[in-house]
Amino acid sequence: MPSFENPAAFFLLILIPALFILRHFKIFNRISFPAVLADWEGRHFEWKGKTQKFLSVISSIFYILAFLISVCALAAPVISNQEKFYTSLGTDIIFVLDTSPSMSAKDVDGGQRLEAAKNAIYMLTNKNDGSRYGLVGLGSSAAVLVPPTSDQTFFSARLSQITAGAFGNGSAIGDGLSTAVCHLVSSSAQKKCIVLLTDGENNAGEIHPETAAQLAADNKITIYVVGIGSKGKVPIEYTDPITGRLYSGYLDSNFNPASLKKISAIANGRYFEALTLNELSDILTTVSKTEAVSQTFTYRTVNNLYYKQFLSLAILLFVMAWFIKRVILKEMSCFRYKKILFVRSGCLALAFIFLLLARAGLTWGTYLVPVQKSGHSVAMVFDISNSMLAKDCPGNTSRLEASALYAKKLLSKMEEIPVSVVIAKGDGIAAIPLTDDSAMVESLLDVMSPGLMTVPGTSIGKGILKAKESFNTNFSSAGRIWVFTDGEETDGQLSSALLECQKAGIPVTLIGFGSEAETPVLTGDGKTQVMTALRRDRLEKAISEASIRFRFFNNHENLLYINSQEKGSALKLLSQLRFATTENLITSYEVKPVPRYKLFLSLAAIFLILSYVATEFNFARFFVAKNLKPAAATFTLITLIFTGCSSETANILKGTISYQQKKYRHSVSCFMEASESAAADSDRLTQSYALYDLGTAYIMLGEDDAALEHFKSIAEDAPDAVRYSAFYNAGILAWRNSDFEEARDYFRKALEIDSSKMDAKINFELSMQQSQAKGKQNQSNQIQASQEEASPQNLEQAVFQHIKENDQKQWKNSETSDSSNLSEDF
Numbered sequence: 001m002p003s004f005e006n007p008a009a010f011f012l013l014i015l016i017p018a019l020f021i022l023r024h025f026k027i028f029n030r031i032s033f034p035a036v037l038a039d040w041e042g043r044h045f046e047w048k049g050k051t052q053k054f055l056s057v058i059s060s061i062f063y064i065l066a067f068l069i070s071v072c073a074l075a076a077p078v079i080s081n082q083e084k085f086y087t088s089l090g091t092d093i094i095f096v097l098d099t100s101p102s103m104s105a106k107d108v109d110g111g112q113r114l115e116a117a118k119n120a121i122y123m124l125t126n127k128n129d130g131s132r133y134g135l136v137g138l139g140s141s142a143a144v145l146v147p148p149t150s151d152q153t154f155f156s157a158r159l160s161q162i163t164a165g166a167f168g169n170g171s172a173i174g175d176g177l178s179t180a181v182c183h184l185v186s187s188s189a190q191k192k193c194i195v196l197l198t199d200g201e202n203n204a205g206e207i208h209p210e211t212a213a214q215l216a217a218d219n220k221i222t223i224y225v226v227g228i229g230s231k232g233k234v235p236i237e238y239t240d241p242i243t244g245r246l247y248s249g250y251l252d253s254n255f256n257p258a259s260l261k262k263i264s265a266i267a268n269g270r271y272f273e274a275l276t277l278n279e280l281s282d283i284l285t286t287v288s289k290t291e292a293v294s295q296t297f298t299y300r301t302v303n304n305l306y307y308k309q310f311l312s313l314a315i316l317l318f319v320m321a322w323f324i325k326r327v328i329l330k331e332m333s334c335f336r337y338k339k340i341l342f343v344r345s346g347c348l349a350l351a352f353i354f355l356l357l358a359r360a361g362l363t364w365g366t367y368l369v370p371v372q373k374s375g376h377s378v379a380m381v382f383d384i385s386n387s388m389l390a391k392d393c394p395g396n397t398s399r400l401e402a403s404a405l406y407a408k409k410l411l412s413k414m415e416e417i418p419v420s421v422v423i424a425k426g427d428g429i430a431a432i433p434l435t436d437d438s439a440m441v442e443s444l445l446d447v448m449s450p451g452l453m454t455v456p457g458t459s460i461g462k463g464i465l466k467a468k469e470s471f472n473t474n475f476s477s478a479g480r481i482w483v484f485t486d487g488e489e490t491d492g493q494l495s496s497a498l499l500e501c502q503k504a505g506i507p508v509t510l511i512g513f514g515s516e517a518e519t520p521v522l523t524g525d526g527k528t529q530v531m532t533a534l535r536r537d538r539l540e541k542a543i544s545e546a547s548i549r550f551r552f553f554n555n556h557e558n559l560l561y562i563n564s565q566e567k568g569s570a571l572k573l574l575s576q577l578r579f580a581t582t583e584n585l586i587t588s589y590e591v592k593p594v595p596r597y598k599l600f601l602s603l604a605a606i607f608l609i610l611s612y613v614a615t616e617f618n619f620a621r622f623f624v625a626k627n628l629k630p631a632a633a634t635f636t637l638i639t640l641i642f643t644g645c646s647s648e649t650a651n652i653l654k655g656t657i658s659y660q661q662k663k664y665r666h667s668v669s670c671f672m673e674a675s676e677s678a679a680a681d682s683d684r685l686t687q688s689y690a691l692y693d694l695g696t697a698y699i700m701l702g703e704d705d706a707a708l709e710h711f712k713s714i715a716e717d718a719p720d721a722v723r724y725s726a727f728y729n730a731g732i733l734a735w736r737n738s739d740f741e742e743a744r745d746y747f748r749k750a751l752e753i754d755s756s757k758m759d760a761k762i763n764f765e766l767s768m769q770q771s772q773a774k775g776k777q778n779q780s781n782q783i784q785a786s787q788e789e790a791s792p793q794n795l796e797q798a799v800f801q802h803i804k805e806n807d808q809k810q811w812k813n814s815e816t817s818d819s820s821n822l823s824e825d826f
Contacts, residue, residue, distance in 0.1 A: 005076035005303070006598065012071045012605060016064060019612065028616040055324050062321035066314045067608070070355065073310035074601040078303040086130045091291045092148040092189035094134035094180040095121055097162060098198035098228075100171045104164045104238040105199070105229055105251050109277050112237075113228045114164050117197045120280040121159060124288060125152055130295045131288065134183060134437075135159060138176035139167025140204040143806060144183050147437035151420075151470065154433040165241045172205025173198060175806075177212035177223065177263070182803040183437045184221055188416045190293040193222040193269070195284065199229045200255050207799060209259065213266035215799060223267035224287050225260045228274055229253055307597055311359040318352060340615045347611030351604040358600035363593040376577045377418040377434050377477040379467035380407060380441075383485035384423050385458040386450050386524050387532040390486070392515040394565065399513040403484035404445040406511070406564055410482075411438050413574055418477065420470040423448075424463025426455030426490075430470050443807035456524055460485055461493025464508060468501055480576060481508045484564075487535030494539075498546035498559055507558045509573060510539045536561070651677070652690060659697055667697045688718035692726055704733050724753040728760055735763070740771040 004010075022028040097117060108116035125133050133155050135146040145158045173196065180194045194216060202209045216223050236251040261271040274280040382403060393402035411419065419441055421432040431452075432440055464481060471479040481501060487510075501508050514534035521532050543559045562569045655670030671694040678687035691710045698707035711726040731746030744767035750760045 002077065002079050004072075005078055007075055009071055009074040009076075012074070013068065015609070016067070023616070027618055028612065029618055030616060052329060055328055059321040059324040059329070062317045062324070066317035066321065069310050069314040069317065070601065070604070073307040073314065073358070074598060074605070076598070077306045077310060079306065081302045081304070084128075086295050088295050089189045090130040090132070090293050090295045091191040091193065091288075092132045092134065092184060092187045093192075093288070093291065094136060094148060094184060094194050096136045096138055096142075096173075096176040096180050096194055096196045096198075097121075098138045098171055098173075098176075098196075098200065099162055099164055099166050100139055100200060101165050101169055101238045102199055102236070102251055102253070103228070105234045105236045105253060107230045107234040107253070108228065108275065108280070111277075112164070113199055114162070116277045116280055117228060118159055118162065119277060120284050122156065123281050124284045125155060127288075128152070129288065129292070131292075132189065132435075134180070134435075135162075136176050136180045136183075137162060137167050138172060138198070139165070140170030140172055141167050141806065142172050142176040142179045142205065143167065144179055144440060147183050147432065147435040147440040148187055148189070149418075149433040149435045151433035154430060154470075163241055164238055168204070170204030171198065171200045171202060172207075173202040173263075174207035174209040174212045175205035175803075177209060178207045178215060178799050179803050179806070181212060181216045181219060181221055182799070183439055185219055186436060186438045188436055191222075191291050192220070193224060193287070193291050194267075195287055196223065196225045196260075196263070197228055198225070198260070199227065199253065201259055209263050210266060211799070213263045216267040221267065222291065223264050223269040225264040225269065225271045226274055226280065226283055227255065227257055227260055227272070228280065230275055231255075305595075308359060308361060311355065311597075315352075315355060315359060318355070322348075344611045344615045347607045347614065351607040351611065354600045354604035354607065358597040358604065361595065361597060362600070363595050375417070375477045377420070377471060377479050378414070378577070379420045379422060379434075379470050379479065379481045381422045381424055381428070381460070381463040381467050381481060381483040381485075382407075382448060383425075383458060383460060383463070383483070383488075384448060384450050384452060385425050385488065387458065387486055387488040387521055388513070389450065390514060390519040390521040390532050392517070392519040393513060399486050400448055400450075402564065403511075403513050404448050406513075406570070407445055407484065408442060410570060410573060411441060414577065417577060420467065422463050422467045422470065423452055424458070424460055424466075424485075425450065425453040426457035426459055426462075427453070428459065428463035428466030429453060430466055434470060439803075440807065450524065457490040458488050459491045459493060460487075460489050461491065461495075461497035464494070464497040464501060468497075468504060468506055471506070479506045481506060482573060483508065483510045484513060485510065485539075486514045486532065487512060487539045488532055489535075489538065494542040495545040498542060499549055502546060502558060507560075507576070509560045509562060509576070510543070511569070511573070512536055512539060512561065512563045534563075536563070649674075649686070652686070652693060655693060655697070659693070659700075662700075664697050664700045668694060668701070671697060684715055684717065685719070688714050688722050692722050695726065695729065699729065699733070704736070708733055720753050724750050724757070724760075727753070728757075728763075731760075731763060731767070735767065740767045743767040744771055 019028065023030050097114075099114065103114040103117070104112050106112055132148045132150045133146070133152075134144065134148040135155065135158060136142055136144050145162070146155050149155060177194060177196065184192045184194070213223055231254050232252070233250045234253050235249075237246065237248045239246050257271065257273065264271045272283045274283055382400075384400060388400040388403070389398050391398045393399055397405075416436060418434040418436050419432075419438075420430065420434040421441055421444055423429050423431050431444055435441075460483060464483060467481045468479075471477075498508055512534050514532075516534045516536060518531040518533045520529050522529055539561050543561055547559055560572075562572055651670045651674035655667040655674065658664070658667035658670060671690050675687055675690035675694060678684075678690055691714050695707040695710040698704075698710065708730055711730045714723060714726050716723075727746045727750035731743045731750065734740075734743035734746055744764060747760050747764035747767055750757065751764060754760075
């Protein structure tokens with residue numbers, strides 16, 4: 001709904017009637033333009049009174065309208081939208097899509113069956129109904145393309161890449177279903193189902209469809225089967241993905257639905273048939289509604305500013321009014337008022353310039369916005385450059401192997417925490433979207449190698465930025481990024497990437513692998529040998545540079561470096577995920593740029609007012625002495641104001657200015673001097689303000705203990721606003737030090753002063769929850785890695801092992817063997 005963020009700006013509209021009132025009482029003298037013969041310089045005189053009066057009125061109307069619209073822009077017009085954010089999981093749905101050549105038949109509204117199936121899936125997944133979606137490609141073989149995820153951008157991109165024949169010429173329905181079951185087993189969703197879209201029968205693969213259906217039923221996974229297309233002879237156009245050759249003709253379509261019905265019956269589902277896109281879309285909608293579950297969610301208000309549209313219209317009206325007055329009416333040609341008009345035009349020009357700057361939308365500076373999150377999600381970034389092949393990790397393993405094993409151990413302790421995987425080399429690629437499908441992640445970790453990417457070099461920063469993009473926009477989990485690397489970077493973008501994550505409120509932890517002693521390793525061409533080592537100094541330097549450029553809070557936990565070989569390093573990572581449940585809210589902070597259009601609009605208003613004051617104000621009426629200039633009167637007024645200020649007030653003013661300029665040491669000295677002077681004069685009120693300002697300055701210097709001491713020194717008879725702010729900030733400091741009980745007490749005291757503050761209420765509840773959770777926490781101090789060999793003991797394990805091997809083959813097939821021009825790939 002439309003509203004205004006700064007409605008107080010409408011008080012400026014009082015200036016319009018005030019101007020006419022001041023003119024009526026001769027406080028302002030309106031500039032008039034009489035017909036003076038000397039102004040015509042002997043030219044032929046032609047009376048145009050009515051026309052000039054009409055144009056003058058029009059220009060005045062334009063000026064007033066432009067001023068009204070500018071005031072509306074200063075009031076910050078916004079349209080607020082409510083966006084839904086889910087705080088609990090819904091249904092996981094995996095689409096098993098048949099890509100056999102017969103899916104190129106054109107009998108679904110004149111289009112191909114495969115394209116119709118893809119369009120129907122698009123329409124369902126774009127509804128943002130809180131479900132997570134996955135995708136399995138089915139041909140003579142099957143492979144998971146997208147594990148169950150809420151990342152709709154990733155899902156849509158992979159779906160669009162599917163083509164007929166991409167997985168061979170057969171239909172391994174059993175393999176496709178069992179692949180989907182394997183990747184749904186570890187899901188923590190309330191409901192799980194599979195939707196098979198096919199036009200044929202099982203004629204390939206190693207697993208029978210009924211066996212796969214029984215596995216689904218055993219794991220409480222429902223299977224819905226959708227038969228696509230008509231029977232009989234139908235036209236077909238098929239492009240072979242290998243040769244690129246186009247085949248066209250007719251297909252004898254006559255599949256038997258009996259086997260498909262049996263599959264759905266075994267897995268407690270239903271069988272459908274679709275001949276049109278609308279029927280197919282309705283079927284998927286029916287499946288979605290049938291499998292829908294109750295979810296918890298919250299709304300976030302998103303405000304869209306529209307001040308630029310107002311300013312564009314205001315600028316246009318100002319230009320039209322100026323054109324009428326200066327060009328058509330030629331007011332500047334009036335000899336009698338040239339000097340006055342020059343002053344007014346100068347002020348108006350400055351006002352117009354500031355109006356243009358406001359329209360430009362300039363920003364500088366940033367501010368922190370607290371965002372409530374529920375649970376955690378982790379993006380793992382793996383450096384797969386050739387330097388990671390150096391074998392200087394324990395057990396004579398390579399850095400890449402060690403990072404994969406390390407990540408597997410972490411995954412075993414991260415139940416119900418969504419994980420995404422980004423691989424980084426010369427660029428960053430999102431390999432796996434956010435998902436709790438641990439089987440998918442482990443299949444990639446088992447085959448991790450530099451051959452998965454062809455871009456040479458190492459760009460850890462690009463990998464981090466790609467991981468930042470992987471976090472959900474419609475789920476309220478707090479994201480973290482873990483980077484597994486040796487610090488060998490070739491483009492120097494790590495520091496800027498860390499800064500961007502800080503601005504988005506996403507903590508990043510760099511995990512170092514390898515030895516700091518130089519070790520030989522081959523570059524990408526397999527011939528050139530170079531020396532490499534764990535570049536700890538580079539990683540720590542990048543963290544330091546990003547921290548210096550981001551000084552809102554000295555929270556060093558947002559950017560960390562951890563050596564993987566240090567004892568307890570994995571425990572440090574897992575401790576970042578404490579209290580990661582949907583019932584416990586987490587407060588993270590996002591950095592937003594500060595728009596400065598209000599400043600420029602205010603300056604424009606000031607110069608507009610000055611244009612009238614400087615040219616119309618009747619100084620002679622108020623200043624008897626003729627030699628007293630307006631500038632001297634203004635200077636006298638300013639002098640009176642400042643000479644009436646006490647030394648304490650002056651020091652507080654100086655300290656505040658230094659604080660705004662980020663000169664925190666100087667502001668501390670000013671506030672301290674003001675506090676001491678106020679104490680000597682027994683001025684308790686001024687001393688309270690000085691102590692509070694002193695505490696806030698100490699916070700910016702990272703001296704939390706000193707800040708807390710000064711907050712506690714504020715007297716009980718201090719103004720309520722000062723005492724509330726002191727208790728609130730003290731609670732923030734206690735929270736930062738993980739002293740949740742003390743934080744709870746401070747927030748309670750703040751609420752006792754002002755119970756209407758929502759921020760204090762939220763933080764008080766969070767402190768209560770964290771304090772209780774911390775008391776119950778009994779986390780293990782060691783992470784035990786299971787070294788047991790996986791030996792299939794039953795049918796389910798055998799099938800899942802087979803699927804895992806197929807997943808690994810898919811990753812291996814994406815490797816490149818081209819080593820040309822890779823002598824510098826390291």
